[in-house]
Amino acid sequence: MFEYKSYDVAVIGAGHAGIEAALAAARLGCRTAVFTLTLDAIGNMPCNPSIGGTGKGHLVMELDALGGEMGKAADATMLQSRMLNLAKGPAVHSLRVQSDRRAYHRYMKSALEAEPNLDIFQDEVIGIDVENGAVTAVRTSLGGVFPCRTAVICTGTYLGGKIFVGDAVRRSGPDGVVPADRLTQCLVDLGLPIRRFKTGTPARVHSRSIDYSVLERQDGDSEIVPFCFDNDKPLENTRCCWIAYTNEETHEVIRRNLGRSPLYGGAIVGIGPRYCPSIEDKVVRFPDKKRHQLFIEPCGANTEEMYLQGMSSSLPLDVQYEMYRTIKGLEHVEIMRPAYAIEYDCCDPTELYATLQSKRIKGLFGAGQFNGTSGYEEAAVQGFVAGVNAAHLVLGREPFVLTRKEAYIGTLIDDLVTKGVNDPYRMMTSRCEYRLILRQDNADERMCPKGHELGLLSDSKYELFLKNHEELEKELELIKHTTLHATDEVNSMLESRGETPLSGGVSAESVLKRPNIRYTDILPFLHADGNYPSAKVQQKAEIEIKYEGYLKRQAALADKLSREDQLALDEDIDYKQITGLRLEAADKLNRIKPSSFGQAARISGVNPADLQVLSVWLAKRRRESAKEKTDDQ
Amino acid sequence: MNYGTSVIAAISTPAGKGGIGIVRMSGDGALAVAGRVFRAKNGKDPSTMKGYTAAFGTVHKTSGELIDQCILLCFRAPKSYTGEDVAEIQCHGGEAVIQEVLRAVLDSGAEPADRGEFTRRAFLNGRISLTEAEAVMAIVNAASAQGERAAASQAEGSLARRTVEFRDRILAVQTQIAAEIDFPEEDVDEADRGELTREVRKLSEDVSGLIRGYDAGQKMLRGIPAAIVGSPNVGKSTILNLVSGYEKAIVSPEAGTTRDIIEEQVSLGGITLMLADTAGIREQASGDVERIGIDRARERLLRSSLILAVFDVSRPLEEDDLALIEELRGKPVLAVINKNDLPAVADTGKIKEAFPSFVEISAVDPGSLEKLEAAVAEMAGVASFDADQPLLANxxxxxxxxxxxxxxxxxxxxxxxxxxxxxxxxxLDEALSVLYELSGENASEEVIDAVFRDFCVGK
Structure with missing residues (x-):
């Protein structure tokens, strides 16, 4: 009998989650295999051709500082870059780029191919073997049985994928790729609660059929910030985007044809994401809105395909033509890939620990859409965390968990495993209570030490971080200890900024704290020699000083809560046995199995009185076990 | 839970009037907190005190204002009820005083203790037995059932409605900001900065109105520390009798009759005063007993929120009266110009100049009570107090x-x-989460839910 190669980590799927999981595991020294339905869909962008956005830019930068791949690929394949929310404050600055989706795919495929410990294999995984509650092998559709110690499910929308265009329904993954139809039954048999979610995408249309002369043009930023802080290659915007609007006629077409929408006809049972409504949803839910905005985005440097962001739909093909052609500038539009809705299987993420390992099956991990999220960036960070933890399980290392006060990644995963999801989950800055201290600009400060400790951040990148860090510390020291005097230069600068001039010596710090003063205004007085720190250090120092009071206030709140997060709860607690806990709370606690008191406090349905009971019970148990130990001696 | 890391505080004597009132603090830094409100007569810093020792001194508000004389008891971990550092401030009873002491302690860094929290800490630190702990658990359970009942009744109450109103208004602002921030590329109309600022400022004012209402309510419920002073025989005792409705103090025409402090809980037009009838303040006291009475009167004056200064309009202002005017200038005084049924002789201009609040009455005329009530209500800052307004409960x-x-x-x-x-x-996040804490609810995804409900966002 043929003996298939055995692996430490088997990754099922090579999308954005699978890539990061496979790379992280392989780079940690684990023998890793990644299984994909087709090598041509590695790192595919079946929806919007872009990386980043609000909250998502934070995820990518954190991932980059931990040693992930997404930021590098996004920098290398970007067509246009914009920093969103520049006027709304440093905490919510969010980087978003348009990507060349084929270039991104090639970049990621090469990255996987270049990894020595990593095998890439084109086949559908149809089963996961489990013995004594632990993963032992994965089985493929071609009869392969690959022994493995851990498996990471990163099946995206392929798992049980079903596509809807009006009443045309077929089993399919995105972009014409076959679905993975057989794994679900195995997961159900293993006891995982499987549910059905839905998402959708707009049409890709031919560029030459668009009349750009009547559209608003949207250009990229003149100064481009990369996702990777160590990226010193000059970046350039090579393409632009366009803005168009629907009108009453568009809405009329949609309303007239609602009965033919599988979404409204009842054919789709999956739950769709609120943040990504189809155009028919928007028209139905906001009948008073006269127009809806759409962005027309390039799909790549060497393609005429244009993506109609904001116009996702599951309406029949003829209605799609009619609907899109009511839009000014799209009167003669030619559809290349029609819009569709897609249903897929996924699991309830409260089934997972914060390591993203299953609570039922040792060695089984999940990441990305399988865990109920949506978005490439959300998938990538989970893939990374799942890959690291799969490797750590194999290597006998401590679990790798980020907390809510450390990272957007920690917030995302804590939300998933503690609160669960009702619809596909998208990261947003609103989800993050510590957003003032979890910024893009300090993602390196927050994550690089962890990435380096994991062994996934290269020495050169870590050294650059240390150098930047030291430069920042020095700059902060300097500004705190420099006194500005009432000289003509200082006062004319102040007056030109509409600030009252000085009458005596004042610290540079307090001058910078004035509303209209920017770091560049005081630079000449801090560095008389003209030897200025890097722009990045200037930006960081400005934020640290100007927002100091607010940052401290939030850090104090975060510390208060993190004390609760440090109080560990054992997995083997049966909450039903605790007298005094309300039944609802005991049920929820037994299901979620919180790893800390803080996590227990965030479970909906567990109220403050329940927590009191729990803390008394915990202390009681601690004392009893201490007593037993004494008795034993 | 952060056992013993935070300092908790509560009144540990039963509600109502007792001989002494005790505010207990427990946790790391309990003595440091005590040190912020307590000034020892011997000048010693409480955090240098040894366990099982006591110090005599005064307790003050964070503003420095004197509340009362008191004794500070110090217990050192682990030899205390909770097993942590414990400080107890014991002062003269009276709900109003003890509440003020608690307030000062909370303002100085302590957190209000949850029900049973001292006992819970005592157990967690091994100071009480398992059986006792289980008793606590029962109490906690009972408290939660009770809490649910209370919440159910409160849900219909005006405080709950008001809290929900504040929460909804914060949510509305949050939703607008969240939509702008999380969906910057979509055509979400940006809120006007000025309007936003005004609404947030208004919210802050409205919440502080709730706090003022509570403080006023506390005054209504517990009684305002008040004192009645005046030169001998100007009719203080008669006024006290007028308001309390029966003869309590010895009323006699001989000067210096009232030798001790009589504290009376009196209700004036719905406002409760803890009214002290003090000895007549006279430079020349006739005996030791009266001198003690005078000292006490002065001390009692210090901690009165309302001072009724009584003057006799039927005779010229004497040296005592003039001294009293000077002594009380700038204090919360309501000048009661008594005996206006007799021919006016005194120079009332002097009195009115020193005390903007005054009332002219004749204590022997029952109709004077109404005048006095109105003036006291005005002075107590509760004239505008609306009993139908929601009240914070604790x-x-x-x-x-x-x-x-x-x-x-x-x-x-x-x-x-x-x-x-x-x-x-x-x-705003912070404010919102505190309001959830106030109503005992779990915040979940309200803002995000509201963004999707109110704005057409998402691509």
């Missing part, structure tokens, strides 16, 4: 309201100072 709720107000005020300030929206957003 110090814990007040503490939540104070924190919410602080965050809201900072949020409005940040907008006014020109800080970016992310700062205001974070502070």
């Amino acid at each position: 110090e814990r709720q007040r503490s939540c309201a104070v924190r919410a107000n602080d965050a809201l005020r900072e949020a409005a300030d940040s907008l006014e100072k020109g800080y970016t929206l992310d700062v205001c957003y974070a502070l």
Whole structure:
């Protein structure tokens, strides 16, 4: 009998989650295999051709500082870059780029191919073997049985994928790729609660059929910030985007044809994401809105395909033509890939620990859409965390968990495993209570030490971080200890900024704290020699000083809560046995199995009185076990 | 739970009137907190005190204002009830005084203790047995059942409605900001900065109205420490009898009859006063007993929120009266110009100049009571108190309201100072979570839910 190669980590799927999981595991020294339905869909962008956005830019930068791949690929394949929310404050600055989706795919495929410990294999995984509650092998559709110690499910929308265009329904993954139809039954048999979610995408249309002369043009930023802080290659915007609007006629077409929408006809049972409504949803839910905005985005440097962001739909093909052609500038539009809705299987993420390992099956991990999220960036960070933890399980290392006060990644995963999801989950800055201290600009400060400790951040990148860090510390020291005097230069600068001039010596710090003063205004007085720190250090120092009071206030709140997060709860607690806990709370606690008191406090349905009971019970148990130990001696 | 890391405080004597009132603090830094409100007569810092020792001194508000004389008891971990550092401030009873001491302690860094929390800490630190702990558990359970009942009744109550109103208004602002920030590329109309600032400022003011209402309510419920003073025989005791409705103090025409402090809980037009009838303040006291009475009168004056200074209009102002006017100038005084049924002789201009609040009555005329009531209500700052307004029920709720107000005020300030929206957003988050704490609910995804309900966003 043929003996298939055995692996430490088997990754099922090579999308954005699978890539990061496979790379992280392989780079940690684990023998890793990644299984994909087709090598041509590695790192595919079946929806919007872009990386980043609000909250998502934070995820990518954190991932980059931990040693992930997404930021590098996004920098290398970007067509246009914009920093969103520049006027709304440093905490919510969010980087978003348009990507060349084929270039991104090639970049990621090469990255996987270049990894020595990593095998890439084109086949559908149809089963996961489990013995004594632990993963032992994965089985493929071609009869392969690959022994493995851990498996990471990163099946995206392929798992049980079903596509809807009006009443045309077929089993399919995105972009014409076959679905993975057989794994679900195995997961159900293993006891995982499987549910059905839905998402959708707009049409890709031919560029030459668009009349750009009547559209608003949207250009990229003149100064481009990369996702990777160590990226010193000059970046350039090579393409632009366009803005168009629907009108009453568009809405009329949609309303007239609602009965033919599988979404409204009842054919789709999956739950769709609120943040990504189809155009028919928007028209139905906001009948008073006269127009809806759409962005027309390039799909790549060497393609005429244009993506109609904001116009996702599951309406029949003829209605799609009619609907899109009511839009000014799209009167003669030619559809290349029609819009569709897609249903897929996924699991309830409260089934997972914060390591993203299953609570039922040792060695089984999940990441990305399988865990109920949506978005490439959300998938990538989970893939990374799942890959690291799969490797750590194999290597006998401590679990790798980020907390809510450390990272957007920690917030995302804590939300998933503690609160669960009702619809596909998208990261947003609103989800993050510590957003003032979890910024893009300090993602390196927050994550690089962890990435380096994991062994996934290269020495050169870590050294650059240390150098930047030291430069920042020095700059902060300097500004705190420099006194500005009432000289003509200082006062004319102040007056030109509409600030009252000085009458005596004042610290540079307090001058910078004035509303209209920017770091560049005081630079000449801090560095008389003209030897200025890097722009990045200037930006960081400005934020640290100007927002100091607010940052401290939030850090104090975060510390208060993190004390609760440090109080560990054992997995083997049966909450039903605790007298005094309300039944609802005991049920929820037994299901979620919180790893800390803080996590227990965030479970909906567990109220403050329940927590009191729990803390008394915990202390009681601690004392009893201490007593037993004494008795034993 | 952070056992023993935070300092908790509560009144540990039963509600009502007792001989002494005790405020107990427990946790790391309990003595440091005590040190912020307590001034020892011997000048010693409480954090240097040894366990099982006591010090005599005075307890003060954070503003420095004197509340009362007191004794501070110090217990050192682990030899205390809770097993942590414990400080107890024992002062003269009286709900109003003890509440003020608690307030000062909470303002100085302690957190209000949850029900049974001292006992819980005692158990956690091994100071009480398992059986006792289980008894606590039963209490906690009972408290939660009770809490649910209370919440159910409160849900119909005006406080709950008001809290929900504040929460909804914060949510509305949050939703607007969240939509702008999380969906910057979509055609979400940006809120007008000025309007936003005004609404946040208004929220802060409204929440502080809730706090003022509570403080006024406390005054209504517990009684305002008040004193009645005046030169001998100007009719203080007659006035006290007028308001209390029966003869309590010895009323005699001979000067110096009232030798001791009589504290009487009197209700004046719905306002409760803890009214002390003090000895007539005279430079030449006739005996030791009277001198003690005079000292006590002065001390009692110090901690009165309302002083009724009585003058006799039927005779010229004497040296005593003039001295009294000078002594009381700037204090919360209502000048009671008595005996206006007799021919006016005294120079009332002097009195009115020193005390903007005055009332002219004749204590022997029952109709004077109404005049006095109106004047006292005005002075007590509860004239505008509306009994139908929602009331915070306890110090814990007040503490939540104070924190919410602080965050809201900072949020409005940040907008006014020109800080970016992310700062205001974070502070509103904080205010919102405190309001959830106030109502005992779990915050979940309200803001996000509201964004999707109210805005057509998402691609």
